[in-house]
Amino acid sequence: MIDTQISTQVAISILLAFGIAWVLFGWWLGRSNKSVDDFMLAGRNVGLALASATAMATWITSNTTLVAPQLTYQFGIWGMVGYSMAALGLILFAPLAKRIKALMPSGYTCGDFIRLRYGRGAWIVFLLVSFFYAMGWLVSLGMAGGILLQALSGLDYHIGMTAILVICVLYTLLGGLRAVIATDYIQTLIILFGILTIGYVCWQNVGLDTIYQSVKQQQPQLLNLLFPAAIMFLFNNIFFGIGEIFHSNVWWSRAFAFRGGIGKKAYLLAGLLWLPIPIVTGFIALAATSLNIYPPSPDMVGPLVAAKLLGSVGAVFVFIVVFSALASSLDSLLAATSDLLTEDIYRGMFRPKASKTHLLKVSKIVIVSLGFSTWLLCLPRLTTLGELLNFTGAFVASTIWPIVFGLYHRRLNGTYAAIAMALGTSCGLIAYFQIGFYVAALTSCLVSLLVTAFGLWQKDADFQWSRLQQTEEHT
Amino acid sequence: MPFLLAISLFLLSPVLSAKQDLHLTVNTQVASEGYISLSWNELASSDSMITLEVARDPSFSPLVRRVQLKDQSQVHLSGFSDGDYYARLIVDGTEAQSPPISFRVQHRSLTAAWWLFGLGFVLFTLLVGLVFNFTRPQQQSNPKQ
Numbered sequence: 059m060i061d062t063q064i065s066t067q068v069a070i071s072i073l074l075a076f077g078i079a080w081v082l083f084g085w086w087l088g089r090s091n092k093s094v095d096d097f098m099l100a101g102r103n104v105g106l107a108l109a110s111a112t113a114m115a116t117w118i119t120s121n122t123t124l125v126a127p128q129l130t131y132q133f134g135i136w137g138m139v140g141y142s143m144a145a146l147g148l149i150l151f152a153p154l155a156k157r158i159k160a161l162m163p164s165g166y167t168c169g170d171f172i173r174l175r176y177g178r179g180a181w182i183v184f185l186l187v188s189f190f191y192a193m194g195w196l197v198s199l200g201m202a203g204g205i206l207l208q209a210l211s212g213l214d215y216h217i218g219m220t221a222i223l224v225i226c227v228l229y230t231l232l233g234g235l236r237a238v239i240a241t242d243y244i245q246t247l248i249i250l251f252g253i254l255t256i257g258y259v260c261w262q263n264v265g266l267d268t269i270y271q272s273v274k275q276q277q278p279q280l281l282n283l284l285f286p287a288a289i290m291f292l293f294n295n296i297f298f299g300i301g302e303i304f305h306s307n308v309w310w311s312r313a314f315a316f317r318g319g320i321g322k323k324a325y326l327l328a329g330l331l332w333l334p335i336p337i338v339t340g341f342i343a344l345a346a347t348s349l350n351i352y353p354p355s356p357d358m359v360g361p362l363v364a365a366k367l368l369g370s371v372g373a374v375f376v377f378i379v380v381f382s383a384l385a386s387s388l389d390s391l392l393a394a395t396s397d398l399l400t401e402d403i404y405r406g407m408f409r410p411k412a413s414k415t416h417l418l419k420v421s422k423i424v425i426v427s428l429g430f431s432t433w434l435l436c437l438p439r440l441t442t443l444g445e446l447l448n449f450t451g452a453f454v455a456s457t458i459w460p461i462v463f464g465l466y467h468r469r470l471n472g473t474y475a476a477i478a479m480a481l482g483t484s485c486g487l488i489a490y491f492q493i494g495f496y497v498a499a500l501t502s503c504l505v506s507l508l509v510t511a512f513g514l515w516q517k518d519a520d521f522q523w524s525r526l527q528q529t530e531e532h533t
Numbered sequence: 534m535p536f537l538l539a540i541s542l543f544l545l546s547p548v549l550s551a552k553q554d555l556h557l558t559v560n561t562q563v564a565s566e567g568y569i570s571l572s573w574n575e576l577a578s579s580d581s582m583i584t585l586e587v588a589r590d591p592s593f594s595p596l597v598r599r600v601q602l603k604d605q606s607q608v609h610l611s612g613f614s615d616g617d618y619y620a621r622l623i624v625d626g627t628e629a630q631s632p633p634i635s636f637r638v639q640h641r642s643l644t645a646a647w648w649l650f651g652l653g654f655v656l657f658t659l660l661v662g663l664v665f666n667f668t669r670p671q672q673q674s675n676p677k678q
Contacts, residue, residue, distance in 0.1 A: 132568045132611045153668040277612020279567045286646035287566040293653020356609045466667035
């Protein structure tokens with residue numbers, strides 16, 4: 059499939075080298091973890107540099123390195139710009155992160171907030187949405203890892219997928235969120251260096267004029283700013299990104315973990331730094347036809363162009379960059395979903411009086427179980443699971459308004475928040491099947507807003523903010 | 534005579550078989566996003582180069598795209614404008630050629646796209662306005678908050 063594949067031996071050597079390095083690093087960082095706060099929230103004392111890097115690295119997923127070029131290859135200029143607008147999720151979350159830390163300085167998860175703010179009904183709906191999204195993302199990351207390693211090196215899908223999962227589970231298990239954040243920092247540097255190098259080589263070797271002429275001749279629609287499906291896609295992708303970030307514990311756990319006064323700056327900085335990355339990864343997809351690259355599947359266009367431009371060195375480069383992008387998201391998602399399951403399901407439903415030491419043990423068991431469940435779901439290599447992520451747009455966009463009003467307005471009550479999420483999701487799914495993936499999040503967001511607005515008009519919950527402090531009653 | 538015919542058919546069979554067995558399929562008859570996936574059977578996925586030709590006319594003249602591929606049994610092409618297209622596959626160095634297939638590119642309504650764009654813009658402006666309003670310093674001290 060790729061002319062300049064790296065050998066399986068080289069791929070295994072890179073995997074082993076990175077795997078051992080990350081696991082040892084995780085173990086070294088985890089030595090100072092004494093409590094569940096240290097393990098789950100890195101001692102709630104993360105500084106600006108690490109905070110910005112972890113937010114940015116986590117948002118650079120396999121989607122940024124694979125789907126951004128894919129969308130540019132399919133939707134042209136709008137696809138590239140539309141994907142980069144996902145940065146708005148990080149930027150808009152910046153003030154929310156400050157508010158979250160102020161309202162719940164001792165909080166653990168986004169589930170804590172929903173339970174205390176809206177009550178049990180909304181909490182259950184939210185957990186379903188959140189867990190469905192988290193599993194969809196985890197499985198798609200595991201699968202993407204296996205597929206990519208196989209495409210670049212010929213390494214068996216099951217070995218590659220297992221290796222990535224085992225490495226991420228081990229260092230998350232040993233170091234907790236502290237290890238996740240520290241490895242994210244290094245992975246950010248690798249990803250940025252790799253992406254910028256590939257972009258620069260593409261610009262120098264192929265040239266803007268050649269790319270423009272080739273696209274104009276062979277793919278004229280990609281330069282058309284009145285491309286209907288791409289225009290539809292733009293705001294849908296924005297709301298998908300905002301929904302992903304606003305509701306997910308991946309971002310809430312970081313808001314709790316960052317030192318006071320850091321969250322807003324960190325998310326703002328991460329968003330601004332992330333914004334040009336899909337432009338660069340998307341840009342290289344436009345060079346595909348100039349290089350006579352016609353991918354078998356659209357998500358392979360980025361790696362194929364990079365490998366062609368940089369030869370065998372390029373394939374190694376892509377391998378390391380994609381491995382870093384996958385690992386930086388997988389570890390964060392493992393840690394955040396484990397927190398959600400430990401705090402919300404285990405402590406919230408079964409053991410409300412569990413001690414911090416006990417919760418630390420449970421959290422580690424949950425990480426291993428989560429890794430194992432993901433591995434099992436990745437084994438059959440169901441292609442439909444890869445599409446699951448787009449499907450989740452209908453779920454996550456329904457949470458945007460309940461989260462925003464929940465954080466800032468006393469009036470919205472739990473019943474309407476639950477209905478907004480449930481009805482928004484249902485209508486988003488109908489739009490997904492009846493029209494296409496590029497309207498699911500937008501529909502979900504609109505319906506959720508209408509229900510939220512009705513709820514605000516209909517009833518005043520008069521919520522007392524002090525009730526959010528109940529998380530401090532952790533024993 | 535029947536023996537000679539049988540010999541002739543046997544000698545010709547690789548070419549005939551290649552001609553008959555080469556199937557090109559398209560993932561959709563009507564592409565509303567301007568991209569399509571074409572796939573073909575293993576026969577064409579040998580070491581030899583394959584040429585995929587796409588044209589607006591069934592006579593394949595002039596060609597819109599002429600793509601040379603190797604070690605692939607499918608390809609994803611994008612950026613097509615509205616219209617009817619014809620595609621065929623030729624295995625280089627042989628007479629093997631797939632029967633032509635056709636597909637139509639019909640982009641979605643631009644009016645519908647602008648309506649959705651407008652709706653998205655209104656929702657986004659509302660969200661940004663709300664977040665901005667909620668986080669203004671004077672609002673932070675508002676008892677409603």
